[in-house]
Every structure is written in structure tokens, then in C-alpha cells.
Amino acid sequence: MGGDGGVALPTVVESREWYLAAYAPENVPTSDHLKLRSVTVSLEYDSIADQHVALQLLMISVDPYLRSTITGRDGDLYLPRPPLNKVITGFGIGRVVRSKNKNFSEGDIVISPFSPIAEYFIVPSEFLRKIDLTANIPLPNHLSCLGVPGFTAWLAIEVIGNPSTPGSNVFISAAAGGVGMFAGQLAKLKGCRVIGSTGSDEKVQLLKDEFGYDDGFNYHKESDFDAALAKYFPNGIDLYLDNVGGKMLDAVLNHVNTGARIVISGMMSQYNKIPAEREGVKNLLNMVGKGVKMEGFLCGSYLNQFGEFAQQMEKYMKEEKIKPKHKINHGIESFLDSFGSLFSSSNLGKVIVQVAT
Amino acid sequence: MGGDGGVALPTVVESREWYLAAYAPENVPTSDHLKLRSVTVSLEYDSIADQHVALQLLMISVDPYLRSTITGRDGDLYLPRPPLNKVITGFGIGRVVRSKNKNFSEGDIVISPFSPIAEYFIVPSEFLRKIDLTANIPLPNHLSCLGVPGFTAWLAIEVIGNPSTPGSNVFISAAAGGVGMFAGQLAKLKGCRVIGSTGSDEKVQLLKDEFGYDDGFNYHKESDFDAALAKYFPNGIDLYLDNVGGKMLDAVLNHVNTGARIVISGMMSQYNKIPAEREGVKNLLNMVGKGVKMEGFLCGSYLNQFGEFAQQMEKYMKEEKIKPKHKINHGIESFLDSFGSLFSSSNLGKVIVQVAT
Known part of the structure; x- marks a missing residue:
């Protein structure tokens, strides 16, 4: 392990990713708007910029706010408008497969708040937060009660x-x-x-x-x-x-x-x-x-209170005072249907797509 | 002066008053809803209850909130619904003409926050506030900047x-x-x-x-x-x-x-x-x-801050940093038109009806 390039993965992987093909001004977005494609990602150590890491996406949170960003108009939630033909992003959990930041090692599991919805990707490490696996908190909880x-x-x-x-x-x-x-x-x-x-x-x-x-x-x-x-x-x-x-x-x-x-x-x-x-x-x-x-x-707007939140919420979870419920769909290909399901009252629990284990 | 009955006024006066003849659920209220009538008011000292005073109305503030109280439905501003066929009330200035409260003397000029819109009336003294005439604040200001x-x-x-x-x-x-x-x-x-x-x-x-x-x-x-x-x-x-x-x-x-x-x-x-x-x-x-x-x-809901407000506002007025502007209509009979004018963009200044001097 460490910043030496690892061994388990090939240096080039095929990665499926969801990209924005067209803005959806109204109605529930469909496969006209969000499309899946396969791209090649180089995991070669030297091709990764300093302070960046390569992640394998494990799971992604499916949240309503995404709807407001892909209307093609300003306003709504005033979040940045994702560009067309680029991969879309969400709040995800990934496994470090290559690292050019000494604080992250291969095998680390991290929260990636601006995670491309892609099987593999390279991101700047500054927004990543390592998950302490010794705390024995099930990973989906990091996208629900702690997310x-x-x-x-x-x-x-x-x-x-x-x-x-x-x-x-x-x-x-x-x-x-x-x-x-x-x-x-x-x-x-x-x-x-x-x-x-x-x-x-x-x-x-x-x-x-x-x-x-x-x-x-x-x-x-x-x-x-x-x-x-x-x-x-x-x-x-x-x-x-x-x-x-x-x-x-x-x-x-x-x-x-x-x-x-x-x-x-x-x-x-x-x-x-x-x-x-x-x-x-x-x-x-x-x-x-x-x-x-x-x-x-x-x-x-309240990120300065995230620490206080996480501390209180973890305490409640340990005391079993707060219970999450998850609707976990499997495979990156299930993202679009998972997203659409937010608007149909059909889910029991927080919707998460599990991309890999 | 004092609680001895006074001399200038007869013991019975004719008093014109505005009463609510019908609720006005929509549109600008008209003479179908608000009507003027003349009633007899006894100013005989013995007929006035303890801790009450008889007032001659000098001027009345014409305020939009009144509109919301006479719709005949609940909600709107959640203010009490005035009963039909009774005189309506507003924020007024009156002259004490008989007093059964030792703190008010005949000739005192008082703010009456629940003043019947009537030329003469008898009210409990507890809500009255004496105006300090030595401060030389023009009376209309008490219904505008200080009202x-x-x-x-x-x-x-x-x-x-x-x-x-x-x-x-x-x-x-x-x-x-x-x-x-x-x-x-x-x-x-x-x-x-x-x-x-x-x-x-x-x-x-x-x-x-x-x-x-x-x-x-x-x-x-x-x-x-x-x-x-x-x-x-x-x-x-x-x-x-x-x-x-x-x-x-x-x-x-x-x-x-x-x-x-x-x-x-x-x-x-x-x-x-x-x-x-x-x-x-x-x-x-x-x-x-x-x-x-x-x-x-x-x-x-903020009456506990009225004192702080009045102090600051009087200071601003003395320093001529706040200027009021009044649209003063004359005679109690002008009340209905004055009220309607609030909704027609036709006024320059705070609308006040001067009933007497």
C-alpha cells in the first residue's frame, strides 16, 4: 500500500459513467437527459496529478437537489449548472485505488462530496474525508444519517x-x-x-x-x-x-x-x-x-457545523435513538431509475446506488 | 378642571359614528359596509363608570389593517372581527371631556389605541396614554412617526x-x-x-x-x-x-x-x-x-419595545432626521373615502381624518 502505484488493478480501466446529454427543463428526467457511457480511465501512477487520487466508486447518494441543477435555467436552488456532455456528480463513497496525497492510501474508504457518478475517476483530494472503518458504521449510513x-x-x-x-x-x-x-x-x-x-x-x-x-x-x-x-x-x-x-x-x-x-x-x-x-x-x-x-x-452554508452534527448523530446512532432505512439499488446502470423513483413515492428509505463492494 | 364634571359641554351630545353595517369579503369597502349614523352620548358625570373617561375625538389614523378585520372571515391578519352594527375602532387622539380616573383631567389630550371612530365616546382609561403637549410635537405625528x-x-x-x-x-x-x-x-x-x-x-x-x-x-x-x-x-x-x-x-x-x-x-x-x-x-x-x-x-406583538422606539423616533424627529408627511382629511364624514383612498394610490402621505380641533 502507499503512493507506489499498487498492484491489483490494471493501469487502464473501462469505467461507465452517467453524463448529462440534455437539460431537462420540466418533468422527471429520462434517458434523453441522463445517459450512461463507457470511458477509459488511466490509473497509471504518473498520469495522476499531485494531490489527486483515483477512486473506485462504491456507492452514491441519490438526492433530489440534483434535479434542480439540470434544468438548464438559473434560479431554482442556485447550484452550479453542470455542463452538457460531462459526467454528473453526487455525494459518494469510494475506495482509493491510486493516491498522490500522502494522507490517503490505497484501500482507504473515503467520502467524496463531489463524486463523479462513474465507476472509476480521479479527483482532487482536498474535499475527501477518510471513513474510520474501526467505528463499524455501515457504509450506507455515511450517505444517510451522517450524510x-x-x-x-x-x-x-x-x-x-x-x-x-x-x-x-x-x-x-x-x-x-x-x-x-x-x-x-x-x-x-x-x-x-x-x-x-x-x-x-x-x-x-x-x-x-x-x-x-x-x-x-x-x-x-x-x-x-x-x-x-x-x-x-x-x-x-x-x-x-x-x-x-x-x-x-x-x-x-x-x-x-x-x-x-x-x-x-x-x-x-x-x-x-x-x-x-x-x-x-x-x-x-x-x-x-x-x-x-x-x-x-x-x-x-452550514459546513462549519458539520462536526457538531456528526458527533451528535453518531452518538444517537450508537444509542440506537436514530435508525436509518435505505433503499439500495445495485449497479451503476440503476442510477437513472433510482433518481426517477424519488418523484414517484415508490421508495422505502433513503435511495442509494451500490456500484461496487 | 378635575373630576368634577366640567362646565363647557352639555351633559348630552349628538355624536356621529361609523359602524359596520355588513362585512366586506372582497373589493374596496363601500357605504354598503361602513355607514355613518348619529347617536346620543350622555356625558353626565354619574353615568360614566369608574376608571373610564369621555373623549372628544380629535383625529383618527386611517390604516390598512382595518381592511382585514371586516372581511367576515377568520384568518387574514387574525385580528378580532368587529361585530355588525357596532361602531368601528381605530388608533386615535382625543380630548378628555369627562374623567373618572384621577390620572386624566379634562382638557388632557390622549392617545386612544382602540378608539371608536365617533365624535364622542366613553372608554376605559387603562389603554390611554397622555400626550405631553410641552414637547411641542404636532398632534398628527403621534399617529404617524410615533404611531x-x-x-x-x-x-x-x-x-x-x-x-x-x-x-x-x-x-x-x-x-x-x-x-x-x-x-x-x-x-x-x-x-x-x-x-x-x-x-x-x-x-x-x-x-x-x-x-x-x-x-x-x-x-x-x-x-x-x-x-x-x-x-x-x-x-x-x-x-x-x-x-x-x-x-x-x-x-x-x-x-x-x-x-x-x-x-x-x-x-x-x-x-x-x-x-x-x-x-x-x-x-x-x-x-x-x-x-x-x-x-x-x-x-x-412587540409592545414591550414601544418605549425604545418612541425614544429613538423622538430623537430623530428633534434632529429633523425623520420627516413625516400627512394627508389630512377633515370631518368625521370623510372617513370612508379616506379609507378607500388607501387602495387607490391617490394619497401623498399618511392618511388622517381630523374630526375636531
Whole structure:
């Protein structure tokens, strides 16, 4: 092991990678937009630049924010627009197969926050973080509770929403999703009453059985969100973690208590629509009379709190107070369907693609 | 003077008062909804309850929030719904004509925050605040810079919005209105660059000539608010004080800077619409990528800061750093037209009805 080039791999590998063939301004992206191709990657030691490493991708997190980057327009989440015909990136875990940084050795398992969605690739080492395998944390957990969804949930509940009164009434939409499942568990740990909305009866059951939600409902079965919220929140809503936007947000604004907070981490129901066709939110005036605070955020703005988050979350995991649930699809070729499944209410758990073991 | 009954007034007076004849769910309220009638008020000393005073109304503040209370539905600003056939109330200044509280003497001039809009009336003394006439502050100022609009503007700029960086780009809608005119001046005193939108060219001139705005535009002349904001905010918006809601708020969401704040004190463009017909705001997703905080408020929730506000505002007024502008209409009979004028962009200054001198 070490920076001497290794022995197990050939110096050139075939690597399949997902690239952006066309921007997708609306609807769920398809194989017209995201395509798989095979490229050749040289792993020859001398061909790797200093302070770079070659990684074999083990697993990749499949996250909704990616949707907003490939619309071809500015705005949405204001994340950089990936160029056409280039490999797309995500939050992944890789194995070091060649290293030109003395802090990384072949065989190291690392978190790669801007990981090409490719079987093999070479990246600058500065953003990589080594996973301590002695901690015995299953690798997928690093993409869920300890990854983007867990960090997002923690920021929403512990930092931004921060319901300080036990018994606060908390509502979470996309409640069984990557962010929602952890947000609900964190809110329960703070002593809140937590209700979730999700997209299937099976997921409602999951909310209650595995994530400790007090109750939940299947929004596909509710023709009147206002009536549903009146039923589940007879004492109003103190904190709403909005992962969907649109009509649900509008309905929530009719049930907010004085001083309520609305934390927006995403808007699943709106990502596939062009801005002009998004559902207008009509009840914002209610924010005045109720003194409501609404705040959007991206976790990239809070990286200085990542250490605090990881420490608290690892503690909760050791104490089995936080449980992740993963939907693991196999093979890099499953990425596009995995991505599309985020928008169809069909997943149970955080969606991850396992590319290699 | 004192609690002995006085001499100048008869013991019974005719008093004209505005009462609510019908709720106005939408559109600008008319004489179908608000009607003037004459009633008899006994000023006989023995007929006045303990700790009550009889007041002659001198002037009344004409404020947009009243619109939201007379829709006949709940929600809107969540303020109490006034009962039908009863006199309506507002923020007024009166002269004590009979007193059964030793702290108030006949001839005292008082602020009456829940003042019947009536020529004479009897109220509990607990909410009255005596005006110190030796301070030589013109009476209308107590309803503008030192009243609800000034307090609202101060909270929006100094407490909730609080642009901490000199040079921050501040946008204010309804910029020449009761709240806007003071908010703009307060933001300028904090070193901000301040742009306002208003409803006439004459008012745009007023913004620049009298209130110190850096610039402003007549929204009636802008077919594309997005383009207007792009022109006036080449470096984006750091703080938006929203007094109108709807399309302007939606356009602002396309021009917010990272970490921008939106403070909502009211929504003039929406008050006359039923909730289902309000303009939906479609660009809320931008709050995520830009980490925007949006907050609504009513000044009633911040009464503990009124003293601090009054002290700072009086200081600014003495130093002539804050200038009020009033549109004073005469006679209690002018109240309905004065109220309607709030929604027609026709006023220059804070609208006040002078009932007596």
C-alpha cells in the first residue's frame, strides 16, 4: 500500500459513467437527459496529478437537489449548472485505488462530496474525508444519517427550526424521505409531537413503526389538505419542515400557530415544473397575523457545523435513538431509475446506488 | 378642571359614528359596509363608570389593517372581527371631556389605541396614554412617526430586518405609504441604499425629494416587475420590506441575495381579494438556494419595545432626521373615502381624518 502505484488493478480501466446529454427543463428526467457511457480511465501512477487520487466508486447518494441543477435555467436552488456532455456528480463513497496525497492510501474508504457518478475517476483530494472503518458504521449510513439528508434534517430541527418547547406540534412533509425520516426522529428526541405526510400507506406505516412519528397520512388519499391538517393538528402547527412546497405549504399556512416556524429544505412537488407553472402559494398573508418565520437553506452554508452534527448523530446512532432505512439499488446502470423513483413515492428509505463492494 | 364634571359641554351630545353595517369579503369597502349614523352620548358625570373617561375625538389614523378585520372571515391578519352594527375602532387622539380616573383631567389630550371612530365616546382609561403637549410635537405625528406606521417601520428596519451592513440594498413597496415613508428614512439612516415602489409619478418624486430614497419607480408603469428590479438592483436585494404581497413579492424572490431577509408588514395588493383569488407566489423555492429568511409580524406583538422606539423616533424627529408627511382629511364624514383612498394610490402621505380641533 502507499503512493507506489499498487498492484491489483490494471493501469487502464473501462469505467461507465452517467453524463448529462440534455437539460431537462420540466418533468422527471429520462434517458434523453441522463445517459450512461463507457470511458477509459488511466490509473497509471504518473498520469495522476499531485494531490489527486483515483477512486473506485462504491456507492452514491441519490438526492433530489440534483434535479434542480439540470434544468438548464438559473434560479431554482442556485447550484452550479453542470455542463452538457460531462459526467454528473453526487455525494459518494469510494475506495482509493491510486493516491498522490500522502494522507490517503490505497484501500482507504473515503467520502467524496463531489463524486463523479462513474465507476472509476480521479479527483482532487482536498474535499475527501477518510471513513474510520474501526467505528463499524455501515457504509450506507455515511450517505444517510451522517450524510446530506441527515445533516439537512439536523439543521432543520436542531439549528433553524429548533422547537424549544416539548410538546411542540411538528409537521414534516416527504416524511419518510431521506431528510424527513431523520427530521422526524430528531424532533421526537426533542419531545415534540410529530406528524408526517408521505406518498403511500406503506410509508405511513413506516413513519409510525420505524421512525417513531406520532401519526401520519398519505397525501394521495387526502383531497383536502386543509381538512387533513385540521384533523391532525387540532392545536395548530408550531414547526413545519417543508420538503414539498406548493399546495401543502399553502394549507399549512392556514394552521400555523403564533410564532410558528416554517423551514424549507426543498420542494419535491415543484422541481419538475418550470417556474411559471409552479403552484402559487396564496396564504402568505397569514404570516403577518401569526408572526411566522419562514426560512430556506442549503446545508452547504452550514459546513462549519458539520462536526457538531456528526458527533451528535453518531452518538444517537450508537444509542440506537436514530435508525436509518435505505433503499439500495445495485449497479451503476440503476442510477437513472433510482433518481426517477424519488418523484414517484415508490421508495422505502433513503435511495442509494451500490456500484461496487 | 378635575373630576368634577366640567362646565363647557352639555351633559348630552349628538355624536356621529361609523359602524359596520355588513362585512366586506372582497373589493374596496363601500357605504354598503361602513355607514355613518348619529347617536346620543350622555356625558353626565354619574353615568360614566369608574376608571373610564369621555373623549372628544380629535383625529383618527386611517390604516390598512382595518381592511382585514371586516372581511367576515377568520384568518387574514387574525385580528378580532368587529361585530355588525357596532361602531368601528381605530388608533386615535382625543380630548378628555369627562374623567373618572384621577390620572386624566379634562382638557388632557390622549392617545386612544382602540378608539371608536365617533365624535364622542366613553372608554376605559387603562389603554390611554397622555400626550405631553410641552414637547411641542404636532398632534398628527403621534399617529404617524410615533404611531402605528412609525412603530411598524421601526420594527421592520431596526428589529426584524436589521440590515447590519452599510450599503445593503433595501427595497420597500408601498414606499410612500404610512409605513414605507418611515421605513425608507430609517434604512437611509442605517447607511443603506434604498429603492421604493409606489403608485404614482408624484409619489416617486416624493420618495426622492422628501424621504431621501435613492430612487423609486411607479409600479403602474412597469409591466414587468422582474425587469424593473433587475434595473434598480444590479447587485440584488438584501432586505425587502413587503407591504403589498402578490406579484411584487414573487418578483423580489428572483432578485434576492444570499441571506436576504423579507419582512412582511402587510399585503396591500391582497386585502381586497378572497384567499382563493389571491395572487399565488411561485418563486418561494428561491428561498432555499439563497438561504432567505421571511418573517411576518404585527406590531401588537412587540409592545414591550414601544418605549425604545418612541425614544429613538423622538430623537430623530428633534434632529429633523425623520420627516413625516400627512394627508389630512377633515370631518368625521370623510372617513370612508379616506379609507378607500388607501387602495387607490391617490394619497401623498399618511392618511388622517381630523374630526375636531
